Amino acid sequence: MFMAFVSEVFVLENGLARTPPMGWMSWGYYMCNGVSVAGAFFKEGYLEAGYEYIIIDDCWSEKERDYNGRLLHIRGLKFGIYTNIGHVTCEYYPGSKNYFQKDAETFSEWGVDYVKVDGSSWKTIRDIMRHFESEYDTLHKYHGPGHWNDPDMLIYGQCSPSPQQSRSHISFYAMLSAPLLLSCDMRKVLHYERKLMLNLNLIAAAQDPLGIMARPYKNPIKGDIYPSFSFLLLNPEKNNTIVSFTPSEYGLNFTDGYTVMNVFTGRTLQNITLKEELKVIVRKDGK
Template identity: 30%
Template sequence: MHERGLRFGIYEDFGTHTCAGYPGIEGHLETDANTFAEWGVDYVKLDGCYTDPKDMDIGYPEFGAFLNNTGRPMVYSCSWPDYQLASGMVPNWTAIIETCNLWRNFDDIDDSWDSVSSIINYYGDNQDDIVPNAGPGHWNDPDMLIIGNFGLSYEQSKAQMAMWAIMASPLLMSVDLRTMHSEFKAILQNQALIDVNQDELGIQGTRVQKSNSIEIWIRPITPVQQDNYSYAMAVLSQRTDGTPISVAVNPASLGLNFPSGYEVVDLYSNTEYGTVLPDHQVNFSVNPTGVVITKWTIVTT
């Protein structure tokens, strides 16, 4: 794995068994942590089947400490809050943030647009509770990218990549690298989108407008000047009527008020819109179940 420039991730479960019925980690936390380190594991996903969600407040931090004690850097992916939310508990977000590098808080993703859409809707509808928990080193995880598999069209694949970049999501591919088609590979390797996703500020984007299945999401990014952010903006269409729709965007109405304006570029087509002032209007043509994602860089003098 490492010789091929890849990272080695492994799945385990905090309970007696994994969700598929294989042996879980319960009773063997230190042994398994040491074993993963010996194997050269880079990423550990710890699920939560076959255990009591109340026990997770002790067990997940304990296993995280064992991982750290190995001395090998391993990304720690938790399902801790997902199981507690499903059971009606209020997760201890302070402890989760201190313990985990990323965590699941909603349903598993399926290989379909309906699944991707439901995740986007969940994050938008609950963003006031979700977004404040994200930041450098600790991220909300809406689950894997399914780009290049079987369930998404080309436009839907572009939409998932754009929205995962806006939401500061961990980017985990689930495609067979040996058979991936070139158009999906280009989406996954879009450096401009990856740069947005990996922006050093680590601020998760939010939905700022929704009407008739058309949504606008923005994410503050660098460069920053005197507390004025640049932004990534996604205009997402969840319409399924088969016709592109024109969407007019007024920056000031979305909180983009930098007096000198913004240099705007489309991160898929590389179309440049020039300098856009806060009171100007930009029109985007958005395909059904598709997206237009742009970067708005503050104009400095």
Template identity: 30%
Template sequence: MDWAMKLLVALLALVAPGFSLENGLMRTPPMGWLAWERYRCSINCHEDPDNCINERLFMAMADRLAEDGWRELGYVYVNIDDCWMALQRDEGGVLVPDPERFPSGIRALADYVHSRGLKLGIYGDMGSMTCMGYPGTTLATVALDAQTFASWGVDMLKLDGCYSSSLERALGYPAMAKALNNTGRPIGYSCSWPAYDGGLPPEVNYTLLADICNLWRNFDDIEDSWQSVLSIVDWFSEHQDVLQPMAGPGHWNDPDMLLIGNYGLSFEQAKAQMALWTVLAAPLFMSTDLRAISPQNVDILQNKLMIRINQDPLGIQGRRVLKTKHHIEVFVRPLSKDASAVVFFSRRTDMPYRYRTSLGALNFTGHALYEAQDVYTENVISGLTRDTDFTVVINPSGVVMWHVYPIVGKESLPWL
């Protein structure tokens, strides 16, 4: 980092309160559906009308969220990603949806999504072009684009960072926060800023990010593969001392979309991603075809106890507390009512592994009596103290996830 950029970062930190995002949104991690991982920039609607980026796709996904039980569980955002625009702004400089693929316009799409009890998200890029070459949001058009999105009834903005410089990002992301405030419409704000500047201090000022963004992408884009999931988990774990304290109500680290229901993960790996994203207090944005998703994957994504844990009001991000030579890792997330989420994660590829441990070995303190409910099987394990040895059997590339809570009597149990 050169001296000029250090000076700029320092100045931005001083003026951060002036850029504060004051929308009161996303006090728990946001949940919904996002187009990118499953549909990318598929725009050939003549050959594949049911699987291209057009208004019909987003209306269909809104229908599924509203009719198949997703909305009631908290999956309320229907988010457009790149490739929705025409290749040029109009004569007044306003962004224009592609007239063939979005003939009704974004305002009409937002109205439809709202009629289904849902919220609409849209995509922009803090640069000269979006990642796929559509019109970007420059410093000169920040206010115009914010007002345009608000006039369309948009509820969330994902602002990417392709084709931008460090200086443009350092000025543009806070400026968009201010511009969104000025519209008077509450619009959730997802920033890709840290992912373009290495994800770590001193290049990334997380104190400033927590003040101006509701969530932010820290690391690489997820790909539809187990290796991609592992690379993200590794990066978040290796840098948890920096990342974990910055997450909380209204401002979240975002490890990217859920792959569950696509092609790259096995059943065990799908369960593992859901559990790991939940223990990391991550936003839960599915990116799959909800018209064709299997019941098995629906069960993972609609697990009510999992969602309650993800949406815990304390909003504390979990941490990896143990990594063994047998390729077992343990993550713990503190929850309200003195409860915790514990994820036992196996990186083994041979056979189920019998892992013996105790709550004390996982940094539980005190003399409480605990129960644990297995989040996936719903089995309850009773009579646990911090010194009680127990064994969990973890499938290869899989997880066992427990909701652990202290008990005195049944009336004190969470979620009842």
């Protein structure tokens, strides 16, 4: 997997979530068992890199609503929170179906800053990637500053995917301008995972203020009217492959050409003209 910088959404005008949210979520590792992670965020530099939300996932409420239909808030949480569009959550707590307005009002009264709404390893991650590719025309219209399509959590730490798969995982999310929500034991994050999560070049692509969801050409790409673009070359198959592209194939038109930088190493690969071909060996999915 290789990612490089190559030097119509609806906007919700309330000033909130102008770039994709970044933070930590409890479910992927702890499920219903909460733990404090704030210390790691301060000590390891995650907060400075932009990971500012700590979100409690399922199992935070009582099992039943009160007599007014309101969810019962038993832990004094005042940050990020989770709900589900169905009748029940994954662990059979109350979902928000038929209660969207009341739950929104309840979360607002509590001062909740972030609400994750669910629609219900490596194969699952790959399925998510393919879903966003096949449904781009439907999804991109509802994606942008103030409202972000969420492909779910980044699973790092113990029992995480391989290094290559982890790099593919976070890079794809960055190109989607998706929320980067870590879900792991922060005490067991591996060195290469921490480098990925704190890669400021990668975060810069993920946090582009334009909030563009990358269009799935032959290779996903996103950029703007200025001569700076991001390419993601992703190989989910079983063998290494050579991928080539020229800037003009994707509508890039800066006549002075482009400088190509590897986001993961920070090194400049080469300068390239509009008609010049760049070839890259893209490794298989991490096996």
